[in-house]
Amino acid sequence: MKRDDQTGLAFGGNKARKLEFIMGDVLEQGADSIVTWAGVQSNWCRQVAAGAARAGKRAVLVLLKRPGLPASEDGNLLIDRVFQADVRIQETSGEKGFLEYENVEEWVGPVLREEEAAGRKPYLAPIGGSIVEGSMGGPFGAFGYVLAFAELLEQAGALGFKPKSVVLATGSAGTQAGLLAGAKLLSPETRVVGISVAGTGPDISRLVEGITQAVLDEIGDGEKVDLDEIVVFDEYLGEGYGILNQGIVETIGLVAGTEGVLLDPVYTGKAMAGFLDLAGKGLFDDEDVVFLHTGGTPALFPYREGLLDGIRT
């Protein structure tokens, strides 16, 4: 397991590696505030709040509240408050997923105009720091995961193996795209396997394709990525983004009880449940596999009821 839950920015997680590059862009553009959006219990927004605080910038977080998902001032939202982020809660119907980009302009546009009216230069960062949009002029978030792939390869080499597969939770797709670009450039025989927590296989694969190609265009040597090189399993999505199920609770309990490692209820618990199921079906037979722990553990707290119910049953 590669422990990117230990990356160190406000409880860690994959966004620290993305923000290393995105904050560079924020500084270069001379922005005063970072405006972004995601769900109420967003790990991305929590780490943006931390990164902004560290760089002396304002963070303005548009947090989408969806029926059925925890919305208490707890976990990531509590930490956003501690960082004194400017939090705007937006009620949504929850009919569409976060990745369907519904109404983003309607929600984020007024915030950007408000920042400008106050004499500030806002930087609009895309959800998860993944797709190239808003103020982010390149696949900066994914760059962090090209470097992470290089680091992983080096660490595995020091332990005497070369990973045949790297398995991770995939959502806004930047992490998988960075790893895939890294694999194409440094170790083409390594397969990057995404377990979707936020959308259908074809939808996530298209996002991965776009971001991977953007990375290769910037740092590659004319390499192309093809849709059918992208591996995304969506069978473990269950009832959808952020919805806990018994399999996730049991997986969190199993990994805690056997490895002393905490997974999270939204991303890594779901991805590990999928990984173990696929392993049981023989997908990784005789392979060296690395599971990337992408973080998310602050969300354990707002999910306490579902976790406790699941553990008791």
Ligand SMILES: Cc1ncc(COP(=O)(O)O)c(C=O)c1O
């Ligand atoms: C804990 C955790 N794991 C995995 C992911 C997925 O990363 P990405 O959005 O780059 O696909 C995220 C963020 O969305 C996350 O917060």
